[in-house]
Amino acid sequence: MQLGLVGLGKMGDNMRARVKDAGHEVVGYDPRPEVSDVPDLAALVDALEAPRVVWLMVPHGEITRNSVTELAGLLSPGDVVIDGGNSRFSDDQPHADLLAENGIGYLDCGVSGGVWGRDNGYALMVGGSKDDVAKVMPIFDALRPEGPRENGFVHVGPVGAGHYAKMVHNGIEYGLMHAYAEGYELLDAEPLIEDVTGTLRAWTQGTVVRSWLLDLLVRALEEDPGLAEISDYTTDSGEGRWTVEEAIRHSVPANVISAALFARFASRQETSPALKAVSALRNQFGGHAMRDSSGASVGETSKH
């Protein structure tokens, strides 16, 4: 079948290749002419026969919203738009409503797999109607990992459910990564441990903690022993924040995921105003040793 694919960044480009490998035709659009098959969205729509399937793989927020709005004016009743980007799930119903005014279907699809999905397949979590899902199923089957459909594809529920599931997936990912990270630091801190990388490598078979993330951590350490080449400055891309926001909305205790998120925030601070306040307080009541902003020791130590 035909697929219109909007957004040919690292993810979109890999997905285009995987869909093509499965024997489908892909018409891709990207604002960079050198990678785009068509000059604009109108040309993309023209290049597809109805009923059309157009998959968005663009940054969430304004760019996704603009693309949906433009497509609402270009597409025809019976066509389907899929938002495969990392949109907040609360954006989905407004997008679906906008398209529904013109009889256009909408699916939200969480896509996991990273740069490895090109070869391994992408796990897909889809929200929307059964009819719309059925229209796109050949594409989903092309993208998902081989093997039983249910081990890499799920129709989670109505519009929004796919991105909600992807959000939670990424929230879990924050927690998993930080659990390994704390463990790594504890191995690194203990002189008895002569071979940190070897210890993690030995965990990749047979243990309770074996996982793909652990394989990647071993790979990273093999490439960069002691992680000497990288900074601890760690960004975050939305889903972790949204996960904690949803935990608040649902009154779900989320200590682990929020701790992982806050650690990333802290990693990006040159100095912590909070810890400055703690340090200032300690000096006020106890004359505890403080460092001034240059790092030199000021004040005197005492009990309190």
Added chain:
Amino acid sequence: MQLGLVGLGKMGDNMRARVKDAGHEVVGYDPRPEVSDVPDLAALVDALEAPRVVWLMVPHGEITRNSVTELAGLLSPGDVVIDGGNSRFSDDQPHADLLAENGIGYLDCGVSGGVWGRDNGYALMVGGSKDDVAKVMPIFDALRPEGPRENGFVHVGPVGAGHYAKMVHNGIEYGLMHAYAEGYELLDAEPLIEDVTGTLRAWTQGTVVRSWLLDLLVRALEEDPGLAEISDYTTDSGEGRWTVEEAIRHSVPANVISAALFARFASRQETSPALKAVSALRNQFGGHAMRDSSGASVGETSKH
């Protein structure tokens, strides 16, 4: 080769079977005569030819200590004792010293794999001298998963290093499990998600969060949809606590692992004294609605 194996519980029994399958002879001792090959430790030692290898698979603390002490009096110079149980790593050097007085070697070996290790193999993290490790290597090779030795076996460092590594492994395990658990609760709380189990199952291929623990969670949900049959009362078995204690000793921030540990503590409280105090405070300053210990509402709500 011959192996003396002390402790034939679920783990020890499975390990005996795996070692035998590899063609070794195992003489097992357990206080339960119906499963034991010999009546006591002295008989176990007599049944082995020097240099002997005796593997302990008994509860940590007093029982392990007593076994080591008794073996110190029974074994001969050149023999080796391996503690494969979940001892605190700080117990290892004292045990090694006790045995060394009689020229007996000592290895500590963290063993991971649970009930699945019988078939999949056990990941092994070993602390001790190279000479002692070499003596026991055929047994390690029998127990570890098939494939490259380094993907399931590691000689981590000197005495204590194996149990330290296993402790960190289990600390990580606490964090990983809780990350999945928070995600599960967030899926469960959201009405958009019509198929929680299916969502988790779809993550088992292709995603960043795929892991053996995730496979097990899917399996648990397939066996008991909604986890209706089990309580949230969750015990802990030592390594999680030790991991946080070591984080404190090494000044390592361990927010994720400690949050997972504290959540287990909380799961075992019928009522929380801390939250009683919070509730009492709220009533003091604001006349906030409180429940009395029977659950009935008392006091009045107001702003503050």
Added chain:
Amino acid sequence: MQLGLVGLGKMGDNMRARVKDAGHEVVGYDPRPEVSDVPDLAALVDALEAPRVVWLMVPHGEITRNSVTELAGLLSPGDVVIDGGNSRFSDDQPHADLLAENGIGYLDCGVSGGVWGRDNGYALMVGGSKDDVAKVMPIFDALRPEGPRENGFVHVGPVGAGHYAKMVHNGIEYGLMHAYAEGYELLDAEPLIEDVTGTLRAWTQGTVVRSWLLDLLVRALEEDPGLAEISDYTTDSGEGRWTVEEAIRHSVPANVISAALFARFASRQETSPALKAVSALRNQFGGHAMRDSSGASVGETSKH
């Protein structure tokens, strides 16, 4: 001067009394006729001479919004509305814009002091223009604690700043209460401590931790030794959640405040889905003892 006061619940009623004590005239409106001075908002507005000052002390959200909307149609240019309730600060600018269309001023005022404010005075954090603040200052001076104005009153910034400050105040309050609560539980758990209440009482003078909240905790324990009469079920009223949401927006690590919030969430759960998942996982890999939902022990314990 004259004050129109909308909302005569516990807080509003106390505030009316304090303002009257300072020699001002208060016209109060409340939907409950038995406590209201006037039958409706129109009558309240009629009863006041321009320029009018109308203070809202009603639940945040819909009721506040409706009151602002109605007053926008009733008041005259030069009048001022103050929202003294616990509104989310992001509601303030829309309210101010609505009123500004008719030339009416708007102030948001965080009010702290609880049921004790009647006698001790209320701390006030105000957002809005200097001109509007000046118009209301006699009322602020009546409400705030005696002594220097700056120790109980602050003009924090433009519209929204007052409620933002109050939100942070309450977020801090969550953390403070939980810090005392954890300490209380630690005293309660230790057999060496023969007199928990006496220990806390001894901290009320001279210590680093002395505070009004500590005084209240001692008072609660004196009234209800062991806190035997109250449940640990603890509600939350919005500001704690908003504080964590703002921490996320500003990328501020807020581990303490979020931990206090999440503990309240957990206190309201009869069972924790997350801990069920952890317990189920433990059983899957290790045959760990679990309790079924009736509390009986199921499965067997083993190492993993």
Added chain:
Amino acid sequence: MQLGLVGLGKMGDNMRARVKDAGHEVVGYDPRPEVSDVPDLAALVDALEAPRVVWLMVPHGEITRNSVTELAGLLSPGDVVIDGGNSRFSDDQPHADLLAENGIGYLDCGVSGGVWGRDNGYALMVGGSKDDVAKVMPIFDALRPEGPRENGFVHVGPVGAGHYAKMVHNGIEYGLMHAYAEGYELLDAEPLIEDVTGTLRAWTQGTVVRSWLLDLLVRALEEDPGLAEISDYTTDSGEGRWTVEEAIRHSVPANVISAALFARFASRQETSPALKAVSALRNQFGGHAMRDSSGASVGETSKH
């Protein structure tokens, strides 16, 4: 009465002054001859009439242990030693046992008040026997704040109880300070807040969060606006760590106090190995932007 006081640092020196002001005689010993009244502990013991009271105000651990051991050989039956330093409560019973062999009594006394105690008095939490407490009561009365004895003095329980109470006091202190600190950072981060110091100052009267620590934070900000002059590097002195260790021993969830402790750990790290691991993982699966150790951006950003 007479008091022997060992350790004339900032705390000891202030306490000597306060005890003298109450009309008692103090013989002080310190290894620094210029501040010491006597050349050594033997001379201190000689200078006191039996039954003697000797108060230790020295660093916990080895120095306290050595002082107790030496005094055990110098003092006479019926004398009493008080450890007023910040010893771990688990050190107390061994010290008491050592002294009891020679008929010497022992009290452990947690002392709070910092540099302000000289004028305000010190809150005292005492562990030991009633008889020993009675012998020292005139000194306790001199040191504690004026007013009712129970608002600044408590006989908490047997040996060890005083230091346990002080440990919990300091654990609470960690949590309180961090709650204010997170709130301070949230005020500091929000452009609406034009006067952070003024906001905190306004909270010092009438609010739920008013406390001595808040007064000190205002004082610190008045002395150093924006806390520009101090570093966020924050040390810890033992009690916070011990509090979390005791929380683990008692299975008490201590998320707030541990978060405050871990934040101090993090404040002392130049780079976080854990966040390096997170950053490395992100790059492995998604080609996320990372910074290398020089801070320059490497890799490319993409979805995953």
